[in-house]
Amino acid sequence: MIDHNATPRRNFLGRMAAAAVAGGLSWTGGHTAAAATQDWTSEVGGNHKCFFDFPNHKLSFPLVHIFNYIGTYASAFGVGNEQVGTVGTFYGGGPASSIFMGFNDEIWSSYKVGEYAGLDDSDGRPYTRNVFNRPTSDDSVLLAKGLQSPNFAALEGAMPLVGIENLQNLGTKFIMCNNALNSWVVELEARGKGTAADIDAALRANLLPGVTIVPAMVIAIEQAQQAGIAYNKQ
Template sequence: MVSNDKTPRRGFLGSMAAAAAAVTMPWTGRRAAAAQGGPDDWIAQQTGEHRALFDFPAAKNGAGLIHILNYISTYEGAYGVNAGDISTVGTLYSIGPASSIAMAFNDATWEKYALGEYLGIGDPVTMAPATRNMYNAADANNPVLYIGPIGPFPDARIEALQEKGTTFLLCNNAVIAWSMELAGMGKGTVEGIQADLKANMLPGVVLVPAMVIAIEKAQVAGITYNKQ
């Protein structure tokens, strides 16, 4: 009984592993790695006295982004800390409609892969599924980056946080897995989607080999872990 129950799962995992091996290149051979330097260079860029990594594999309507803004704003406003003494990192990874991975990509990607429909996010301008990255939009009535009676937080969008010194990490392994998911939805081939995603990351987003390793390395470097 046990053996029979596990057979389908074993076959599925084997297929996933084979597909991943087929579309994965050694990290040192990737164009993205060459463009951004070593996979851990982002750690040395966290030079502030107050350093925190905000880990949010789930999007939760941008709650993690709003918490990064809260961290920065409170240190500046309540503690009088200069912006240069604050370093924040956000994690973009996992797969499925609830994940944060779609935050990492430009408007063209959102339109091409119908991500608004996939994520269940509408555009207040068109009143239709979003074809632009709403986590990078400054709309006052944005359906994400919004907390109940408090209202919208346009300064919590990706680009605005980058301007405040935030580094965003994108997991390469999650990109591979998400490419498989999108390919299974008929959006293209795994190889084609993976290449397309890596070519259409938002400017400044850093591709790391695996988020589980990036989080560990951040903690080793003394960067506070903030689970979202």
């Protein structure tokens, strides 16, 4: 019998192998690196915990939902943010992915992330800084675009609150998929942004503070479930 899924599976494994080679990974090793990331769940505190799974940036709306989760526990249930633990994810592939949300302004500028992702500021120019990390009220144009509406005051007030740094201050843990990172290295090399080795070194040296690289997001999701962290697909 012909296995019609064989070719797609081979293509997927081929892409994974290429990403691994670009990232300098070993298919037979890596156990030490994997073990070092197993304890990321211990950084998720509180009695109310939720894993927000977003492979796409969706113009900041996954971050809005994390803030909403924390804020609603405070306003509706009187639960302080120290009792609420949240997790956000950086992974995926292509211009719509969330992978580049986890890097600092140097990467955004060097690799023209705003242009790559089609993310423009209020003047219509591609962002050269990580707009998701420390957004200002002017950056609410992203939320307005997501809502397909004109910008308005409530969005301007909300935007600075849903930045990655602010969410980290409220106890949110952000993790990045190593496999997705390796895949982005391959893509950036193919786009003529440098050699895989140089790109890989630059990306890993310029993660946002507090971001933990996990071996694979599919495993991290399982680990979160085992740790009693609820799951929310974005």
